[in-house]
Structures are given as structure tokens and as C-alpha cells.
Amino acid sequence: MLSRQVSTAIGLLVLCLCALALAGCSRQQAQPQAPPDDVLIRLSDDEVKSLDPQKVSDLTSLRVAMDQFEGLTRYRGDGTVEPGLAAGWSHDPQGLIWRFVLRRGLRFSDGAPITAETFVAVLERLRRGVTASPTAGLFDVIESMDAPESHVLTLKLRHPFPALTELLAHPAIAALPMHRIAEAGDRWTEDRPLVTSGPYRLQSWALHDRILLERNPNWHDAPAPIPAIEWKPAGDKQSAFRQFRAGQAHIVSDFPSERLDWLNRRMPGAAQISAYRGSYYFVFNTRRPPFDDRRVRLALNLAVEREAITDRLLAVGNPPAWGVVPAGLSRQGGHRPDWSFWPRQKRLSEARRLLGEAGYGADRPLRFEIRFNSDSDHRRVALALLDNWRDLPVEVRLLNTEATLHFASLRNGDFELARSGWIGDLSAPENFLSIYRGDSPLNYPGYRGAAFERLLEQALAISDPRQRDAAMAQAEAALMEDAPVLPVHYYVTKNLVGPRVTGWRNNLANVHPSRTLGLKGS
Known part of the structure; x- marks a missing residue:
């Protein structure tokens, strides 16, 4: 009997040692592997x-x-x-x-x-x-x-x-x-x-x-x-x-914007932030009410506090945007309308007037939905827009979907106001403007602008770089006058090196x- 008990105890001890060894191997395997020196x-x-x-x-x-x-x-x-x-x-x-x-x-x-x-x-x-x-x-x-x-x-x-x-x-x-x-x-x-x-x-x-x-x-x-x-x-x-x-x-x-302070403290020099040839904006569906009315589109543009969004909300150096062509791509600098220099109360007053002319007010608020794809920054910007419009007769719903469904909805025109943007294939203004031609598959707003398209065609025919650049700026001004998009900021790159x-x-x-x-x- 004693011998059997000793044998059993030894067996249990061996099992425990094996279990500990396996656990140690498991912990060892779980350790992250450093990359090879030459890869x-x-x-x-x-x-x-x-x-x-x-x-x-x-x-x-x-x-x-x-x-x-x-x-x-x-x-x-x-x-x-x-x-x-x-x-x-x-x-x-x-x-x-x-x-x-x-x-x-x-x-x-x-x-x-x-x-x-x-x-x-x-x-x-x-x-x-x-x-x-x-x-x-x-x-x-x-x-x-x-x-x-x-x-x-x-x-x-x-x-x-x-x-x-x-x-x-x-x-x-x-x-x-x-x-x-x-x-x-x-x-x-x-x-x-x-x-x-x-x-x-x-x-x-x-x-x-x-x-x-x-x-x-x-x-x-x-x-x-x-x-x-x-x-x-x-x-x-x-x-x-x-x-x-x-x-x-x-x-x-890319890295989460909220990690920038940690990176600067703990891994100085790792975060590489730089200007980028990309624009971040929301597109209006101009095919049907309420955004087939330019006055409504312009009113919402007027009330957006772009500097507050870029400086306080995002806080990684994104330049505010009032156009779609990044400032670094044009000798003219980024497009900026006269009203962007007005004080907030004057802009809000003009926005209320435009909405009133379009038939919206306290007794008939403007109701629509903002669609955006899943990302914490997209949600934060959408919420900031809601806050910017709180003093207007506006009621807004938020709709968040994953990226594949989101962009399918943009292509199909199944939205009212939706997050979008463009990263340039080339460092050329026409790469940002041509997508708003009537026949472009990327013309998500369904925009039709005769004056804009005429000016763009004229700009494309110019070979002199300075004259071409000035003509492109005129085409962009015509586009933004019609306001088929609501620009928010230009992108920056956020690499970790x-x-x-x-x-x-x-x-x-x-x-x-x-x-x-x-x-x-x-």
C-alpha cells in the first residue's frame, strides 16, 4: 500500500513538473519576437x-x-x-x-x-x-x-x-x-x-x-x-x-491621434507628422432634397468651426480646409472664401437667413443624417459638426457603418451627408478637381456644375505652370461657390519610424x- 502511495505521489509530481514546464514554454513562446537584423x-x-x-x-x-x-x-x-x-x-x-x-x-x-x-x-x-x-x-x-x-x-x-x-x-x-x-x-x-x-x-x-x-x-x-x-x-x-x-x-x-503625447514623452522622434496631399471633407447628396438647394449646403458650411476641430479636437497639426486642393499643391495657397474671416455670430446670422429662405426654421427644422465609416476620429468630427450647428434649426442623426458598406452607399448615392475625402494620386490640383466632373465615378455628390467644368477644361489646356495654377484656383473657387462638399481639414501623415x-x-x-x-x- 505504501509503495503504491509513493508511486502515485511521484506520478503526480512528474505531472506537475510537466505542466509547469509546458506553462513555461507557453510563456516563452508568447514573448514577442524581435525582427531579424536584415529584414x-x-x-x-x-x-x-x-x-x-x-x-x-x-x-x-x-x-x-x-x-x-x-x-x-x-x-x-x-x-x-x-x-x-x-x-x-x-x-x-x-x-x-x-x-x-x-x-x-x-x-x-x-x-x-x-x-x-x-x-x-x-x-x-x-x-x-x-x-x-x-x-x-x-x-x-x-x-x-x-x-x-x-x-x-x-x-x-x-x-x-x-x-x-x-x-x-x-x-x-x-x-x-x-x-x-x-x-x-x-x-x-x-x-x-x-x-x-x-x-x-x-x-x-x-x-x-x-x-x-x-x-x-x-x-x-x-x-x-x-x-x-x-x-x-x-x-x-x-x-x-x-x-x-x-x-x-x-x-x-498610422497611429491613434490620442497617443501622440505618450509617443513624444516615451519614444521621442518616433512620431513623424508631415503635410500630406489629402483632403478630408463631407459630401452632400445634391441629387435630392434637402441638399439639392445650394443655400442649405452653404448655410451648414458657414457654421463649421474648422480651426477648433483641427487645433483642439484632432491636435496633430491638420490644417483647416475651406477647399479641396491641399495648400501645398498650389502657388495660390489653399482656397479660402471671404466669409471664413467673418466672426462666428455674423456667419451664424447668414446661415439662419439662408436656411430661412430655403424654408427651414424653428417650426420646420432641417432634418438629415450624417453617415460615416467606423473610426474614432470620424465619430469625433461628426459630433463636432453637430455641436457647431446647435444654434441653427437643425436636427441630425448619426449613422456609423463599416468602410465597405459606407463607400458602397456613397457610390450608390444612398446618403444625405457623408464623410469622404481624397488622397491625391499626383501632386497636381486637377487630380483633386476632376473627380467632381459630372461623369466621374468618384463624383459622390452627383454634382453638376457647368461653370466649374468650363473653367477646369480651360485650365487643363494651359501649359504655362503659373497660368495653369491660377486657372485651377479659379475652377476650385467655382466648385466651392456651389458647395457640393463641406471641407474640414487637410490630411497630415502620421508615421511611426x-x-x-x-x-x-x-x-x-x-x-x-x-x-x-x-x-x-x-
């Missing part, structure tokens, strides 16, 4: 939608594509443009005929040659209806593209377009492996490693986990400083912030190609 970890705010640069328009997918595909031009680390696969270019005095000369001996990562004919085929694919490219409209300015020689490309434009060299840095018009696309169709993106033309090529992709890029052995330039890049979806800003704080990522593309990262340069385009960065100690 740059970049957290994005979303999952990559596709590896095909012509199938995407979201920032995450385009940033990953920019690491893998190079065009005639490319971005520097400071956001300006330089020659890429082209050695240089020239154009006629009118800016309508452009000639690009390619570097000699260019090859894709699998060794296949890159020629001028490659770019002709890329543009043709981009414009095919079956490609269904969401960015095809960006390239409508290009009337034709020809390859008179294997290393010479000629572009004919429909109208002057000073931002052409920046447009040609877009991944959708980069050198894509047309030989693989001809063989595999859309399944070409399943190749591992992926066939690319830029500094990196995709080695693996685990959905919802990571994309791993390695150096392209056949890239024309010197090898990128960092051997491998890992792009990971963060899920949300709080999660990204926690991973960065734990040392599990080197770069994060770890102490090992070198080469980071804040810029208006918020482009930071991995080839321009380095890692201390790698």
Missing part, C-alpha cells in the same frame, strides 16, 4: 488586395507594388521624381509630345528583356475593359504611346500635363511582365518568386499574415540597402501601435520606397 518590417493599415498593380487603387497595395515594379520614372525618398527605367526624356514646347529613352540592357527578375514595346503593351492592357482597372482613368491624358525603337518610347498627350513624369511613376503603368501575362493570364501573380521589374520581388505571401520581398537579382540599379522587406497588415491603428511599441515593427503607416531606420524623409506624397531606406546594424 525591414513595415505595418500597413490594410491587407493587400491584389499583386497586380493594374487591379488596385488602395494605398497599401500600391505601396507594395512600388517596391516590386518600376516605370519610366520613379519616386525618390523625398517624394520628387527621377528617371527610373528611362535614362531621360524630352518634350516639345507645347508639352504634347514626349520622348523617353530607356536604359540599355534592362531585364525582368526572370531574365526576360524590358523594351519600349513592353510599355506599349502595358498601356493597352490597362485600357482593356476586361482588365477593369480602377486607375485607368488617370491615364486618359495619354492619347497614344509608340515604340519607334526598342529603347525609345514616344507619348502623345491630349492636353498639356506637367505632372506626366509623376504619373509615369505609378505602378499601374510600370514595366509588367507581359510575357508571363500572355502565358498565364491573371494567374501570373501566382508565380513564386513573382516576376518583377523593380528593386524587390515577392518571395511569399501568407494572407492576413505577411508579404516577404527579396532583392531582385536582375534589377538595373545597385542592390537595395536592405536585403528583405516584410509587409504586414496591422488590422487597426491600436494594434499597430502596440506592435511598434513592443519592437515588432520598424515602420507603421523606429530608431534603426535610416533614410526616412517626410514628404507631401508620403512615398517612402523601401529601396531608399536602410537599417542600422544590418
Whole structure:
């Protein structure tokens, strides 16, 4: 009996020790792993939608594509443009005929040659209806593209377009492996490693986990400083912030505004805040009452305290906005109407008068719904608008939905007043104004403005930069006079950059190609 008891006790002791050992292993496994010394970890705010640069328009997918595909031009680390696969270019005095000369001996990562004919085929694919490219409209300015020689490309434009060299840095018009696309169709993106033309090529992709890029052995330039890049979806800003704080990522593309004070105290220099080519606004549905009436739209604009929202509510340096073209993109500065300088009581008095003329007052308040997508800052701004309108005969409901449903409602015109915004594809005013043309799929307000469209067409035909810029400002003024949108602020970038990262340069385009960065100690 005693022997059996001793045996049982020993068995229990062994089980306990095993349990403790397993618990210790579990705790050890739960410890966050530091990134390898030679891999740059970049957290994005979303999952990559596709590896095909012509199938995407979201920032995450385009940033990953920019690491893998190079065009005639490319971005520097400071956001300006330089020659890429082209050695240089020239154009006629009118800016309508452009000639690009390619570097000699260019090859894709699998060794296949890159020629001028490659770019002709890329543009043709981009414009095919079956490609269904969401960015095809960006390239409508290009009337034709020809390859008179294997290393010479000629572009004919429909109208002057000073931002052409920046447009040609877009991944959708980069050198894509047309030989693989001809063989595999859309399944070409399943190749591992992926066939690319830029500094990196995709080695693996685990959905919802990571994309791993390695150096392209056949890239024309010197090898990128960092051997491998890992792009990971963060899920949300709080999660990204926690991973960065734990040392599990080197770069994060956004962080919660309310964490700025903590970051400045505990991780000085990590928060990189800079002006951005983006506008944040709400759009009125001008197709039906009550916002088919300009007086109602203008009245609500008059009562918004933009400086209070940017300075006290957001408090990360967003400039207040009364227009849609960011101030940094225009020699004229950001649009600002005369009434924006009026004292609040004068603006409120004018707003009440306009609403009264439109038939709204204490006995018949203006009732509508504000729709916004899920985000703490969007909710805070919507609540601030309600507070700004408290002295007007206005009753407002809030509707919060997730992003996919929200933007589907915008496209379908299923809203009254809705949060929107625009991050520029290019550092050019027309990129912000053209979306309000009547035929634009991004014209969420359903706006029709004859005077605005006439002025925009006139501006597009001007080649002189200063005259063109002034004409663009006139077009924007006409747009804002009709008030189909309610501007709130211009965006700023809020990146987190770890102490090992070198080469980071804040810029208006918020482009930071991995080839321009380095890692201390790698």
C-alpha cells in the first residue's frame, strides 16, 4: 500500500513538473519576437488586395507594388521624381509630345528583356475593359504611346500635363511582365518568386499574415540597402501601435491621434507628422432634397468651426480646409472664401437667413443624417459638426457603418451627408478637381456644375505652370461657390519610424520606397 502511495505521489509530481514546464514554454513562446537584423518590417493599415498593380487603387497595395515594379520614372525618398527605367526624356514646347529613352540592357527578375514595346503593351492592357482597372482613368491624358525603337518610347498627350513624369511613376503603368501575362493570364501573380521589374520581388505571401520581398537579382540599379522587406497588415491603428511599441515593427503607416503625447514623452522622434496631399471633407447628396438647394449646403458650411476641430479636437497639426486642393499643391495657397474671416455670430446670422429662405426654421427644422465609416476620429468630427450647428434649426442623426458598406452607399448615392475625402494620386490640383466632373465615378455628390467644368477644361489646356495654377484656383473657387462638399481639414501623415531606420524623409506624397531606406546594424 505504501509503495503504491509513493508511486502515485511521484506520478503526480512528474505531472506537475510537466505542466509547469509546458506553462513555461507557453510563456516563452508568447514573448514577442524581435525582427531579424536584415529584414525591414513595415505595418500597413490594410491587407493587400491584389499583386497586380493594374487591379488596385488602395494605398497599401500600391505601396507594395512600388517596391516590386518600376516605370519610366520613379519616386525618390523625398517624394520628387527621377528617371527610373528611362535614362531621360524630352518634350516639345507645347508639352504634347514626349520622348523617353530607356536604359540599355534592362531585364525582368526572370531574365526576360524590358523594351519600349513592353510599355506599349502595358498601356493597352490597362485600357482593356476586361482588365477593369480602377486607375485607368488617370491615364486618359495619354492619347497614344509608340515604340519607334526598342529603347525609345514616344507619348502623345491630349492636353498639356506637367505632372506626366509623376504619373509615369505609378505602378499601374510600370514595366509588367507581359510575357508571363500572355502565358498565364491573371494567374501570373501566382508565380513564386513573382516576376518583377523593380528593386524587390515577392518571395511569399501568407494572407492576413505577411508579404516577404527579396532583392531582385536582375534589377538595373545597385542592390537595395536592405536585403528583405516584410509587409504586414496591422488590422487597426491600436494594434499597430502596440506592435511598434513592443519592437515588432520598424515602420507603421498610422497611429491613434490620442497617443501622440505618450509617443513624444516615451519614444521621442518616433512620431513623424508631415503635410500630406489629402483632403478630408463631407459630401452632400445634391441629387435630392434637402441638399439639392445650394443655400442649405452653404448655410451648414458657414457654421463649421474648422480651426477648433483641427487645433483642439484632432491636435496633430491638420490644417483647416475651406477647399479641396491641399495648400501645398498650389502657388495660390489653399482656397479660402471671404466669409471664413467673418466672426462666428455674423456667419451664424447668414446661415439662419439662408436656411430661412430655403424654408427651414424653428417650426420646420432641417432634418438629415450624417453617415460615416467606423473610426474614432470620424465619430469625433461628426459630433463636432453637430455641436457647431446647435444654434441653427437643425436636427441630425448619426449613422456609423463599416468602410465597405459606407463607400458602397456613397457610390450608390444612398446618403444625405457623408464623410469622404481624397488622397491625391499626383501632386497636381486637377487630380483633386476632376473627380467632381459630372461623369466621374468618384463624383459622390452627383454634382453638376457647368461653370466649374468650363473653367477646369480651360485650365487643363494651359501649359504655362503659373497660368495653369491660377486657372485651377479659379475652377476650385467655382466648385466651392456651389458647395457640393463641406471641407474640414487637410490630411497630415502620421508615421511611426523606429530608431534603426535610416533614410526616412517626410514628404507631401508620403512615398517612402523601401529601396531608399536602410537599417542600422544590418
